[in-house]
Amino acid sequence: MRAKPILLMTAHRLAILAYIAFALFPLYWLLKVAVTPNDLLYSEGIRLWPSRATLDHFDFVLRHSAFPTFFKNSLIVSGSTAVIVTILASLSGYALSRFNFRGKYWLVALMLLTQMFPLVMLVAPIFKILSPLGLTNSLTGLVIVYTAFNVPFATFLMQSFFDGIPKDLEEAAMIDGATQFVAFRQIILPLTLPGIAATLGFVFTAAWSELLFSLMLISGNDQATFPVGLLSFVSKFSVDFGQMMAAGVLALIPACLFFLLIQRYLVQGLTAGAVKG
Amino acid sequence: MAYVARQDGLHARRPPLMKRIADGAAPYLYSAPALILIVTVMLVPLALGVSYAFRDIQLLNPFSGAFIGLDHFRALSQDQAFYRALRNTLWWTGASVFLQFLLGLILALLLDKPFYGRGLAQALVFLPWAVPSFLAGLNWSWLFNPVVGPLPHWFYALGLMSEPSNILSDPQLAMWGPIIANVWWGIPFFAITLLAALQAIPRDLYEAASIDGAGPVQRFLSITLPFLAPTIAITILLRTVWISNFADLIIVMTNGGPADRTQIVASYIFTQAFKRLDFGYASAIALVLLALLLAYSMLIVILRQWLLSKD
Numbered sequence: 302m303r304a305k306p307i308l309l310m311t312a313h314r315l316a317i318l319a320y321i322a323f324a325l326f327p328l329y330w331l332l333k334v335a336v337t338p339n340d341l342l343y344s345e346g347i348r349l350w351p352s353r354a355t356l357d358h359f360d361f362v363l364r365h366s367a368f369p370t371f372f373k374n375s376l377i378v379s380g381s382t383a384v385i386v387t388i389l390a391s392l393s394g395y396a397l398s399r400f401n402f403r404g405k406y407w408l409v410a411l412m413l414l415t416q417m418f419p420l421v422m423l424v425a426p427i428f429k430i431l432s433p434l435g436l437t438n439s440l441t442g443l444v445i446v447y448t449a450f451n452v453p454f455a456t457f458l459m460q461s462f463f464d465g466i467p468k469d470l471e472e473a474a475m476i477d478g479a480t481q482f483v484a485f486r487q488i489i490l491p492l493t494l495p496g497i498a499a500t501l502g503f504v505f506t507a508a509w510s511e512l513l514f515s516l517m518l519i520s521g522n523d524q525a526t527f528p529v530g531l532l533s534f535v536s537k538f539s540v541d542f543g544q545m546m547a548a549g550v551l552a553l554i555p556a557c558l559f560f561l562l563i564q565r566y567l568v569q570g571l572t573a574g575a576v577k578g
Numbered sequence: 579m580a581y582v583a584r585q586d587g588l589h590a591r592r593p594p595l596m597k598r599i600a601d602g603a604a605p606y607l608y609s610a611p612a613l614i615l616i617v618t619v620m621l622v623p624l625a626l627g628v629s630y631a632f633r634d635i636q637l638l639n640p641f642s643g644a645f646i647g648l649d650h651f652r653a654l655s656q657d658q659a660f661y662r663a664l665r666n667t668l669w670w671t672g673a674s675v676f677l678q679f680l681l682g683l684i685l686a687l688l689l690d691k692p693f694y695g696r697g698l699a700q701a702l703v704f705l706p707w708a709v710p711s712f713l714a715g716l717n718w719s720w721l722f723n724p725v726v727g728p729l730p731h732w733f734y735a736l737g738l739m740s741e742p743s744n745i746l747s748d749p750q751l752a753m754w755g756p757i758i759a760n761v762w763w764g765i766p767f768f769a770i771t772l773l774a775a776l777q778a779i780p781r782d783l784y785e786a787a788s789i790d791g792a793g794p795v796q797r798f799l800s801i802t803l804p805f806l807a808p809t810i811a812i813t814i815l816l817r818t819v820w821i822s823n824f825a826d827l828i829i830v831m832t833n834g835g836p837a838d839r840t841q842i843v844a845s846y847i848f849t850q851a852f853k854r855l856d857f858g859y860a861s862a863i864a865l866v867l868l869a870l871l872l873a874y875s876m877l878i879v880i881l882r883q884w885l886l887s888k889d
C-alpha cells in the first residue's frame with residue numbers, strides 16, 4: 302500500500318520536469334547556438350553544449366551590427382507606449398470602476414469589440430492614414446498605433462485593480478474637502494502602484510512583441526524596431542546562425558525582465574485581457 | 579458629495595447647478611482620452627477598411643481608388659488560395675486550441691497541489707508566454723532546421739523521418755511547425771487561467787467526497803470539471819478567435835509556404851497588403867473574415883451574459 306503514493310509522487314514530479322524541459326529547451330538551444338563558435342557549429346551540430354564556448358557573436362552583434370539601434374528603437378517605442386497607455390488606462394479604468402454613467406455599457410462594449418476583431422484588418426487603412434501625415438517609417442506613428450491597441454485591455458486591467466480598493470477612502474477624503482480628482486491622484490493612485498507596475502509590464506511586453514504593424518509601417522533601418530531588424534537580418538544573412546541567435550537572446554532580455562516583474566499579476570492580466578495573450 | 583454624507587433623509591438641499599454639471603461630466607472626462615484614441619486609431623480605420631473592400635486600392639498605382647462594387651468579392655469566390663486558407667485556418671486553430679487546452683489543463687492540475695519548489699517550477703513553465711511571438715517563431719524554425727536544430731536529427735533517429743529534413747519545407751507536414759510553436763507558446767495562457775479557477779474550488783468539497791468514498795477520477799469528474807466548465811468554455815471561445823487571427827508565427831516561420839500549405843486567412847490578408855500592396859483585395863478578404871468571426875463572437879457575448887446573470 303505504501304508504494305502507490307511514492308509512485309504517484311514520482312510520476313507527478315517527472316511530469317512537472319517534462320513540462321519545464323519542454324518550456325526551456327528552445328530557449329536553451331538559442332543560447333547554446335549563440336555561444337557556439339562558427340567552426341564548431343556544423344561539426345558539433347546536435348551536441349547539447351559545444352566543446353568550446355565564445356561570446357564573439359554577442360560582441361559582433363553589439364559592435365558591428367545595427368542591432369543596438371533596433372534595440373534602442375524598440376525600447377523607445379515600447380517604453381513610451383507603456384507609459385502613455387498606463388496614464389490613459391488609469392483614467393478610464395477609474396471611470397469604469399467608480400462611476401455609473403450613461404453610455405458606460407457602450408464604452409465597455411466598444412472596448413470588448415476592439416479585442417475581438419482581427420487587427421490585421423487595420424494594416425492597410427492605418428498605413429493609408431498615417432502615410433500622408435508623415436507617420437509611416439516613424440517611431441511616433443508606431444507609438445500612436447500601439448497605444449490605441451493596448452488601451453482597452455489596460456483599462457480593464459486597471460479597473461480590476463481599482464475595484465480592489467475600498468470606496469470609503471475617497472469618500473473620507475472628499476468629506477475633508479478634497480475634490481474627487483485630488484482624491485484619485487493623491488490617495489487612490491499611490492495605492493494602485495503595484496497595479497500600475499503590472500500594467501506597464503503587460504503593455505511593454507505586448508509592444509515589444511508586436512510584429513505585423515512594425516513590418517508594415519517601418520521600412521528603413523534607422524527606424525526599425527527589433528522584430529523588423531531581426532527578420533530583415535534573417536532574410537539577408539541567413540547563414541550567420543550564431544549572430545542571429547545572439548541577437549535573439551538580446552531581444553529576450555527585456556521580455557524576461559518584465560515577465561519577472563508581472564509574474565504575480567499574470568492571472569489578473571490574462572483574465573482582464575482574456576483575448577490578449 | 580460632502581454633504582451627502584451629512585444629509586439625513588430626503589429633505590437635503592440639492593447641489594448647486596455647476597457642481598452637478600461637473601459631477602456629471604467627470605466620468606466622461608476620465609474616459610475621453612482613451613475613447614478618442616480608440617475611435618480615431620481603430621474605428622475610423624475599420625470603417626475605411628470596409629470601404630476599401632469595394633474599391634480598387636493599390637498602393638503603387640496612383641490611378642487606383644475607384645469604386646468597383648463587388649468585384650473583389652467575385653474574384654474572392656474564384657480564389658482557390660482563399661479557400662485553401664480557410665481550410666488551413668480551421669486546421670491551424672483547431673489543432674492549436676485543442677493541444678494548448680489539453681496540455682494546459684494537465685499542467686494546471688499538476689501545479690494545483692502544493693509541492694516543494696512550486697513557485698520556481700511555475701515561473702519556468704510560464705516563461706514561454708513572455709517570449710515575443712516573432713522570437714518564438716524564429717526559435718522554432720531554427721529548431722526544425724537540420725543545419726542548426728536538433729529536431730530533424732532526433733526524428734531521424736526515432737525512425738520518424740527517412741533523412742534529417744526540415745518539416746517546414748515539406749508540404750504535407752509544414753503546418754505542424756507553426757502549430758507546435760504555437761502550442762509551446764500558448765500552454766501557459768491556458769495553464770494560468772485554469773490554475774486560477776482550480777484554486778477557487780473550495781477544498782472541503784474534495785474532503786467530503788473522499789469521506790463518501792469517491793475515487794480520484796470520480797472527484798475530478800463530479801467536482802473539478804463542473805467547477806471549471808465556465809472558465810473552460812469562455813477561455814476556449816475567446817482563444818479560438820484570437821488564434822484564428824494570429825498570423826505572427828506563420829509569417830515568421832513559413833510565410834504561408836510551401837505552396838500556400840500553411841497560409842491562413844489572417845496571413846493571407848497580411849501578404850496581400852504587405853507584399854502585393856493590394857489594399858482593396860486585402861480589405862475584401864478581411865471583411866469576409868470579420869463576418870465569420872462576428873457570427874462566432876455573438877456566441878461569446880450570449881454566453882457572457884448567461885454567465886454574468888448566473889452570479
